[in-house]
Amino acid sequence: xxxxxDAWQFVAAAYAVGVGGTAMxxxxxxxxxxxxxxxxxxxxxx
Amino acid sequence: MHGLANPARFLRxxxxxxxxxxxxxxxxxxxxxxxxxxxxxxERLQGDTVRIIFLHVPAAWLGMAxxxxxxxxxxxxxxxxxxxxxxxxxGCAVPGAVFTAICxxxxxxxxxxxxxxxxxxxxxxxxxxxxxxxxxAWIALADAARRAGHGDRRGGAPAIFGxxxxxNLPIIHYSVLWWNSQHQPPSxxxxxxxxxxxxxxxxxxxxxxxxxxFGGVVLARMRAILAxxxxxxxxxxxxxxxxxx
Numbered sequence: 047x048x049x050x051x052d053a054w055q056f057v058a059a060a061y062a063v064g065v066g067g068t069a070m071x072x073x074x075x076x077x078x079x080x081x082x083x084x085x086x087x088x089x090x091x092x
Numbered sequence: 093m094h095g096l097a098n099p100a101r102f103l104r105x106x107x108x109x110x111x112x113x114x115x116x117x118x119x120x121x122x123x124x125x126x127x128x129x130x131x132x133x134x135e136r137l138q139g140d141t142v143r144i145i146f147l148h149v150p151a152a153w154l155g156m157a158x159x160x161x162x163x164x165x166x167x168x169x170x171x172x173x174x175x176x177x178x179x180x181x182x183g184c185a186v187p188g189a190v191f192t193a194i195c196x197x198x199x200x201x202x203x204x205x206x207x208x209x210x211x212x213x214x215x216x217x218x219x220x221x222x223x224x225x226x227x228x229a230w231i232a233l234a235d236a237a238r239r240a241g242h243g244d245r246r247g248g249a250p251a252i253f254g255x256x257x258x259x260n261l262p263i264i265h266y267s268v269l270w271w272n273s274q275h276q277p278p279s280x281x282x283x284x285x286x287x288x289x290x291x292x293x294x295x296x297x298x299x300x301x302x303x304x305x306f307g308g309v310v311l312a313r314m315r316a317i318l319a320x321x322x323x324x325x326x327x328x329x330x331x332x333x334x335x336x337x
Contacts, residue, residue, distance in 0.1 A: 051205045053140040057129075060198040064147035065125070068305060071190045072114060075312040079110075082319035089323045 097174040099318060106311045113308030121150075121301025127294040135291070144202040146295055150302035151195035155223060156261055157306065158188015159254075162230065163261075166254030176314070179321075181254055182234055183314035187306055189227035196220055207274055215267030216275040219260060226257045 128146035135142035161184035169177035199217065200210045211217065234250040268277045279286045287295065 053205055056201045056205050057140055057143050060144040060147055060201040061125070061129070063197045063201070064151065064194050067190055067194045068121075068302070071187060071309055072118075072305065075187075075309045075316070076114070079312040079316040079319070082316040082323070086319040086323040086326075089326050 097168075097172075097176050099176060102176055103315070103318065106315055110308050110311040110315065113304050113311065117301050117304030117306075117308055119301070121298055121305060124294050124298035124301050128298065132290060132294060138206055141202055141205045142291065144198055145291065146298040148195060148198040148202060149295060150299045151191045151198060152220070153299060154302060154306050155188055155192030155195050155220070156264060157303070158184045158191065159223060159226070159258060159261060161310070162188070162254040163258035166251035169251045170255070176318075178251070179314050179317045180310070181250065182317055183310040185227060185231050185234065186313065187309045189224060189231065191302075191306070192220065192224045192227060196224060203274075209274075212274045214273045214275060215271040216264065216273055219264040219267050223260055223264060226260060230254060230257065 125146055128143050132143065134140045162181045165174075165177045165181035165184065168174045169181065196217075199220075203212075204210050230250060230253055233253055237248055237250055265278075267273065268275050280292075285292055
C-alpha cells in the first residue's frame with residue numbers, strides 16, 4: 047500500500063523548528079548580553 | 093587574531109560588529125528562506141520537501157563549525173594562552189548545540205517523507221547525534237569548571253575535551269563515504285556541485301545568512317561572559333579592599 051503524505055506539513059514543521067529555534071537563540075543571547083553589560087556598568091558605578 | 097586577544101580591543105570591535113552581523117544575517121537568511129519557500133520550484137523526485145534543504149544544510153554546517161570554533165579556541169588557549177580563547181569556546185558551544193539539534197530535527201522531518209522513516213542508525217545521523225551529545229557534555233564540563241573556581245585558569249579539561257572531540261568532525265564528513273548510508277553523499281565538493289543552480293543559489297544565500305547570525309550570536313555570548321567576569325572581578329576586589337586586615 048502506498049502512503050500519501052502532505053509534503054507541506056513536514057516543510058512547515060521544519061521551518062517552525064528552524065526559524066523558531068534560531069529566533070529564540072538570538073533573543074536569549076541578546077537579552078543575556080544586555081543584562082550582563084548593565085550589571086557590569088552598575089557595579090562600576092557603585 | 094593575536095591582536096583581538098586583548099579584551100578591550102575585542103569589546104571595541106564587538107560593540108558595532110554584533111548588531112551588524114545579527115541584522116544582516118536576519119535579512120539575508122530571511123530573504124533566502126522566503127526565496128526557498130515561495131520562489132524555488134518543487135524538485136522532480138522529492139517535490140516540495142526539498143525546501144527543507146535551506147534550513148537543514150546551514151544548520152549541519154554551523155553545528156560542525158561550532159565545534160571547529162571550540163577546537164580552534166581550545167588550541168589557542170592551550171598553546172598561546174589567549175585570554176579570550178576560553179571565552180570564545182564558551183561562546184561557540186550553545187549556538188553550535190542549537191544548530192546541531194535543528195539539523196537533527198529538520199533531517200528527521202525530511203527523512204520521513206523522503207525515506208519513509210524518521211530515523212536510521214547509519215553513520216551520518218549517528219555521528220551528528222554524537223556531536224550533539226559532545227556539545228552537552230562540553231557545556232556541562234565548562235560550567236562545572238567555572239563553578240569550581242577554575243574559570244580563570246587557562247587550559248584545563250574543557251580545552252582538552254574540545255580538541256579530542258574534534259575527531260568526530262572528519263567522521264561526520266566522511267561517514268557517507270566510509271559506510272553504506274541512507275544519507276546521500278556530499279552534493280557540494282571542492283570540484284563542483286551536484287545541485288541544480290535554481291536550488292544552489294538560495295542554499296548558498298541561506299548558508300551565508302545563518303553564518304552571519306551565528307557569528308553575531310557568538311559575539312553576543314562572548315560579551316555577556318566577559319561582562320560577567322569583569323563584574324565579578326570588580327566585586328571581588330572591592331570585597332577584599334573593604335574586609336578588615
